[in-house]
Structures are given as C-alpha cells and as structure tokens.
Amino acid sequence: MLTILEDERYIHEDLERLEQGIADRVRDDPNHIRNRLNRDHEVAQLLKQMQLQLQHLISSHDDPARSAAKELQKLDTADPFGQFYEHFEELREHHSRYPNEQAENSEQRYKPKHHGDSDGLMHCIVDTIFSGEEAYGRFFDLNTCHEAFLNLPNAKRLTYLQYLENFDNFTPGHGGIRRAEKLSDQYLQYVSQLVDYLTSFRKRTRPLDDTEKVLREFDQEFDKAWEADSVQGWTLDKPADASITTDEAAVWCDDCEKEFKNRNVYNGHLNGRKHIKAAELRKQRKADDGEQVPTRKGGAVSTTRIKERVIAEREHRVKRLASSMSTERSDTRVNTERKQGMTERERQQELENLLNVSEAPRSSAEEGGERGEDGEEKIYNPLKLPLAWDGKPIPFWLYRLHGLGVEFHCEICGNFVYMGRRAFDKHFGEPRHIYGLKCLGITNVTLFRDITKIEEALKLWDRLQQEQKKSKIDEGSIVQMEDGEGVYRPLPALYTVYVLRSSVRKASLYIGSTPNPQRRLKQHNGDSKGGARRTSSLRPWEMVALVSGFPSMISALKFEWALNNPHLSLHIPDESRLTVVKRKRWTRRRKLKRPSHTLLSVVSNLHLLIGVPSFVRWPLDLRFFAPDVHAAWEGWMAAPKSRDGSATKCPSPCRRGLRILTDFAQDAAPDQRTGAQALPLNYRPMRDYVQKAHDVVASNRQISCVHCGEMLKEGRGMHAMCPLDGCTAMGHLDCWSRHGLADDAEGNLIPDMFCCVSCGGEIRWSDMVRELSLRIRGQKEVERLLREAARKRKKEEKEKEKAERQSTKRTRRKKAEAAETEEEEEEGEVEVKVDEKGKRKRKKKVAVVETEDEEEDGESKAMRQPTKRTRKKEAAPLKTEVEEVEDSVFRSLPKKRQRKRKAEDTEVVSC
Structure with a gap:
C-alpha cells in the first residue's frame, strides 16, 4: 500500500519523465509528414497526461482530511523498523501471488519508440485516424459532405472540384439553395456534418493547437455580428421590395432571393408564377413565427429566428475554418485534378505506397558509419537528386524524364532558378512572379506567360498599351461630366x-x-x-x-x-x-x-x-x-x-x-x-481659349462682371469668359444669357450668337458653355490641354532663341566680310562693283606684265598670274628627242604591254 508521500514522490518523478520525453520528441525533426504528425500526437498525449498528474497532485495538496499530517505524525512516533518490515512483507506477499509479473522500468516508459521496437506504445497512432484520401492530413476528404450537398432539395449538380471551390459560400441563392430552404432539418444536418469534419480535421492535423480556443473566438465574432444584424444572408426581413445590390443597375428580389440585371427585368418578373409563389411562402413563414421566445434584454425572438441563428453560426464556423486551412484546400484541389488524369491501377498503387511507408530502422549513434548524430539514417545521394514523398531520392531515370537537371532563370522573380520545365511553367501563376510583374506596373498577368526578361516584359506592355489606345476612342475626345444626379456622362468633342x-x-x-x-x-x-x-x-x-x-x-x-x-x-x-x-399605295408590309x-x-x-x-x-x-x-x-x-x-x-x-x-x-x-x-477629335482647338481662362482665374485678382459690375467670387456661381482672342471679359452666365437674349424677339430660352460688350466680336454661346463645362468638370482634360500649351510655348521659345542666334551669326558674318572687303579695297587687290539689283560684287584685279618682245613691237599683252600646272611644267626638265620618241612608242603600245613594261622598269631600278 502506497502512502501519500510516496504517491506525491511518484507523481513528481513521473512529471520529470514526461518533460524529458516531450523534450526528446521536440528535438527530433522527421522528414515525412506521417512521422511529424505521429510525433505531434505523442507530444499532445504526454501533455494531456501531465495535466492529469498535476490535477491529481493539486488535489492531494488540498488534503481536507489531513491525511498527510497524520502520516507524518505516525512516522515521527512509530517504530521505523516496524513499518519497514510491514512494507517488506507486503512486497513479498505481492510477488509470491504474481511471480511472473515483470518490474516496470520508469526510465524507458516515455522514451520515443522507433520503428522495429516491439514495445512501441504510440507508434502507429496516425495510421488509424486518417483515411487514404486524406494522405496523413495533406488533403480534405469531403466526398461524404459532397454527396450530402447533392441530396439537398434544389441543390445544383456541382462536381467535386466545383464543390471544393464553393463549399464555404453560403450566399442566398448560391448553389440553388435559398434562405427559406436552409431552415430544413436536412440542411442543418448537412452544415453540422461539414462543421464536425472540418473541426475534426483541424484537431487531427494540428494536435498541439488549442482548437477549442479558436472555436470560441469564432463564436465571439459571430455573436457580435449577429447582434449588429450584419451576418451576410441572415439579416432581418425587410419589406418585400427590390433592394439595389453592389452593381448600380442590378436589382435584388428578397422573395425569390435572386438578382436581376436591371429594374425593368425585375418589374417584369413580378407577375410571374414563381415570384407569386415565393411571396406567399415568405408571408406564410412570417405568419408561422407567432411563437416568441423571451430574451435576456426583455425582447422576444421567434423560434424561426433561433433556428436561423443556429444555422448561421455553423456556416460562420465553416467559413472561418476553411480560411484557416486554405493551404490544405488548395492542395486538395490540385490533388483532385491530378487524380482525375490517373488510371484506377495508378490510384491503387499510390494508395498502397502511402500506407506501406515506413522509416528505416534506427540505432544508436555509436554504431557509426551510416548514422547521423541524431540517430537518423544518412541518405546516400551523391547526385543531389530531389527527394520523393517518402523522403528518399527519386530514381535517376525519373530525374532525366522530367528534365529536373535543366535550370530556368527568371529575371522578373529576382533571378530565381527553377529546376525543370514543370516547375518553371507552374511558377507563372505563383505569387512570386505575379508580384514581380506588379512591381513593373504590369496588371494583365495572363498575357506574359513564358516571358522572364524585364526588358521584354516592359516592351510587350508598352506595345499592348499602344494597341489598346488605338483600339479605344481617343481619351482626349471624351470628358466625364457629372449631372445633377451625380452620374458621370461622356461629353464627346x-x-x-x-x-x-x-x-x-x-x-x-x-x-x-x-x-x-x-x-x-x-x-x-x-x-x-x-x-x-x-x-x-x-x-x-x-x-x-x-x-x-x-x-x-x-x-x-x-x-x-x-x-x-x-x-x-x-x-x-x-x-x-x-x-x-x-407615292405608292401605303400598306402594312410596305412603306x-x-x-x-x-x-x-x-x-x-x-x-x-x-x-x-x-x-x-x-x-x-x-x-x-x-x-x-x-x-x-x-x-x-x-x-x-x-x-x-x-x-x-x-x-x-x-x-x-x-x-x-x-x-x-x-x-x-x-x-x-x-x-x-x-479633323481634330479632341479639345485641342480650344487650347488657347482654355489657357486664357485658366490664366485669368489663377491670377487671383479681383474680377468684376462685364455686364452687372459685381465682383466675381471664386467657387460661387458660374463665370464665363469671352472666347475671342485678346478679350478677357468675364461675367456671370446669367448676365451673358440676358445679354444674348436682349434682341431676341422669338422668345428663346437659350441664346445662339451675340456680340461681346467688351471687344464687339461675335460670340457663339456653345463655345462659351463648352469652355465653362471643361473648367468646372473636366479637370483632367484641362490639365492635359495646359500641359500641351506649356510644351508648345517652350517649343516656340526655343525656336525663337534659335532664330535669334542664327540672325546674330549672319550679322557677324556680314560685318566681317564688309571689313575684309574694305581692307582689300584699300590695298587695291579687289574691285567692288554694284549690279542692277543693288548687290555688291567683289572682283580681283589682274596684274599686267610686258615682255621684251612686246616692248620691241610696241604691243602690250595682259598676262595672267601663272597657275600651279603652268609652274609645274615650267619647272620640269626638257626631254631629248630620243626620250620623246620612246614615250610616243610607249603610248602606242596596248595597256597590258604598258603595265608589263612599267613592271620591268621598276625591277631594273630596284636591282
């Protein structure tokens, strides 16, 4: 019989053993998901056992009967040897009664059990809590819930892939199920089944998380939303009238729980049989809600509302649980698509391989060689092949088949390297590549598949933008105008x-x-x-x-x-x-x-x-x-x-x-x-007019109305300006209208053409109103016109400066030529004559030389200055008669003989 002190000592020892066992398991980091989940479940069970032991220890410390004090008093006063022999006799009696019972080894009780150990206590726990479709918690197994959904009344025939996408979408009318049909027991059973499965799946895949705490947080969020009447699809019933949805043209019918494109279609369906029947069912449902249940706040809630709250609470749990397990959901969708392309034999083989997965036996690190420091077996992988689902390298032939040795670089992803074509093709839809495109300012991601260079992507995006601008109407030809109801309407130019x-x-x-x-x-x-x-x-x-x-x-x-x-x-x-x-005879068929x-x-x-x-x-x-x-x-x-x-x-x-x-x-x-x-398709012809009005308004000077003389206050009233060049007369729009209709005897409400009181020019009322509309409501177009005017002004200034520089250069050149001409005239080298047109022409004077013969004959001849060719001939030595004959003979030879003769003479001279 154990005493109270011995029991407490045993609990403390067990707590230390449990803590050591948890530390040994946390230090271990298995590769396969099966082993990781098995480890987490073992840790969870050990933590649960620790809680039980602590509760037992706390209860023993309370000791309402003061048993521990009595036992301590007994130990102090009684004979210690007598008590020892009493315990000794009890042990001998117990072992004589059970001679084959083995003693418990406390050191080995909570140590991790590896594969091959015959006394493994919790080694195969994950093999019994997951189905084959779930693959040890990697995927959802919602086939049962999918069948239950298809059996619901009026439910759409969704495929399993479609159901995986929309099982957490509980909008009224989605999936063919309306709000009134959700109050059935069959739907409540379906939603409860879906909540139980997702809760169980979360507990099985995340045993160390406090799932109950997470569910309590979900319930608190739901309670706040329910009290504020903001739960989507479960708000209190309002009068049976059309409610406008997010789309301005779409109209929602509360009776039919259906959305219509516009109000005309909605008004047309009001007389239909389906709408009348749905309205009657809604009235009957309201009449059946006569029984009221009192609430804490003193109000009353119908029994139908209570049932709606129960169903809405379960739907809220499904939404939050699905959002918290989005990774498993997306993996399930990918796995389902992959399995749809497999044969039945391949599916069975994959399931068998998954169920028969096991780790290699472990031994202590002292066995050396092929064991690591943590006791795991080292994997021989000299080619650095990728690991398969079982943690072992894939076969080399499979590595070559999928081209996993080929590297694909993506500059958009930050020069990330993808191994294999499959991973490279898959990454175009992944967040990394999409984020890189968005950083470049590219929004249409689908058109940029197989493009990895930043320069190529930018070129393609610029080309797409240019083509889009060509296909669309010129943005400059449309100004968004807001009418009195707040609707923006285009005003084409x-x-x-x-x-x-x-x-x-x-x-x-x-x-x-x-x-x-x-x-x-x-x-x-x-x-x-x-x-x-x-x-x-x-x-x-x-x-x-x-x-x-x-x-x-x-x-x-x-x-x-x-x-x-x-x-x-x-x-x-x-x-x-x-x-x-x-004219022919008028008939119904012929006009x-x-x-x-x-x-x-x-x-x-x-x-x-x-x-x-x-x-x-x-x-x-x-x-x-x-x-x-x-x-x-x-x-x-x-x-x-x-x-x-x-x-x-x-x-x-x-x-x-x-x-x-x-x-x-x-x-x-x-x-x-x-x-x-x-033809100008935009507002460019009004650019000068808009610039003039903007300069006057932006000058912040005090301007008075040209008609009534009242000061024009900015932001109060509409002030129009004369569109004629050079005139800055501005006044109230009403004053301009009264002035334009002063001479109108026909009683028109809007003027057409009239004269400006300031400059006297003829004004079109439409031009004035168009500029005023642009200034008030077409801010983007006005800014664009002002930018164009600024660019035009800068261009004109540059051209003017360039013309001034050119004229300055021409003036300087003319002055230099005139000065040079004056110097030459003074020296007598140049003679200047004026032609019929008044242009001055320069002419050099010719030197006159008289020879001795001409002096003897008494005749003088004007000799020009010798040219370069003349000086060269005079400087050349005279040839003899023999050389002249040889030259004539040489020139009479064919060109081929001449080239040969020249080559021979060159060789002789070189020798």
Missing part, C-alpha cells in the same frame, strides 16, 4: 454626319453619323474592323462633306435620319424637297421607298435641314473635302433649279452662324494631312 462617295461609281453616295470620322472611313474601306458591310461592294470610299457641331449623339442621329429619308421626315416640307419618289441619293438632292436637302427650326439654332459647321461638291453647294446657293428645270430663287439664304470650311487634298503639301484625317 465631336459628333458628325458625313457624306461618302464611291471611287468606283461616282454616282453612289452614302450618309452616316459617327463621333470619329477617321476610324469610320477606315471601316468603310475595309482597313479596320467594325461593321460597314453595306458599303463593302463599292470600295474605296472618299469623304466629300461633313456636318459637325451636334450637341449629342441623338441629335446627330436625328439629323442623319432626316437627311437619309427626306420623303418621310417632317422637318422638310413636301413642296421644298428636290427629289421625291412617286414608301427611299429616294436614291444624288449630289444635287443631298446638297439641297442639306441646305434645307440646316435652316429648318429644328436645327437652325445648333452650332453647326459644314466642311467640304471635294471641289466639285463645294461647287455644287455654291451653285445651288447662287441659282438652284426646280424639278422642271426652270430657274427659281434660293428657298432661303444661308443661315446665320453657319461656318463653311473647305479642305481639298489637291491644295495641300504631300506630307500634310487633309480631309477627314485632319
């Missing part, structure tokens, strides 16, 4: 209606509208993609006329339709049309036939449309790119002809404010852009 003429058949004309005439002309001619199939048979086309200045796309389309259909348009009176087809376009009809209808009340106040510009079309317009304006050929007066003069521009290719230089290609 140009909307046009164009007239095309076929180069194959001159009589064929086509009328259309576009914000980008250059791109549209290329589409008509087949140079770029984007429709224009109707005109493909008569290519190439040329743009002969263009109307610009429309305030919106709708107005441009309205003008185009009226110009294409003058027989149906109500803008042009019947008596004013030049070409009208013979009036469209008249064929001719140059004269298009010009006449264009003139009529520009002057009708619907379009007369628009700030339109008419451009002609062909001389014959412009001549037809001028001829029509001068003396148009009626249908019977008789001359009549022009129906109406050209409207006020219409600017007619011409741009003919024959008048331009060869390298100059003409026609539609020269």
